[in-house]
Amino acid sequence: xxxxxxxxxxxxxxxxxxxxxxxxxxxxxxxxxxxxxxxxxxxxxxxxxxxxxxxxxxxxxxxxxxxxxxxxxxxxxxxxx
Numbered sequence: 001x002x003x004x005x006x007x008x009x010x011x012x013x014x015x016x017x018x019x020x021x022x023x024x025x026x027x028x029x030x031x032x033x034x035x036x037x038x039x040x041x042x043x044x045x046x047x048x049x050x051x052x053x054x055x056x057x058x059x060x061x062x063x064x065x066x067x068x069x070x071x072x073x074x075x076x077x078x079x080x081x
Contacts, residue, residue, distance in 0.1 A: 006050050008032065 008029050015021040032047070 009051065009054065 008025075012022070012025045012029060015025055
């Protein structure tokens with residue numbers, strides 16, 4: 001169902017370090033929006049939903065990592081047995 005949107009994101013992610021390819025892929029992904037709107041609304045959901053879900057998950061994982069790294073280290077002392 002979300003094949004095209006996910007494939008576009010995976011391709012963009014794989015090519016992100018290469019500036020020349022990145023600009024071309026951003027342009028191609030932008031060009032995909034118009035045909036999706038022309039073909040029908042269900043395709044618009046296929047474009048927006050996975051990107052929203054991926055953004056939400058990545059945001060929450062990033063916050064969790066930030067919170068974990070922001071906590072001070074606990075002082076562990078060993079008492080003699």
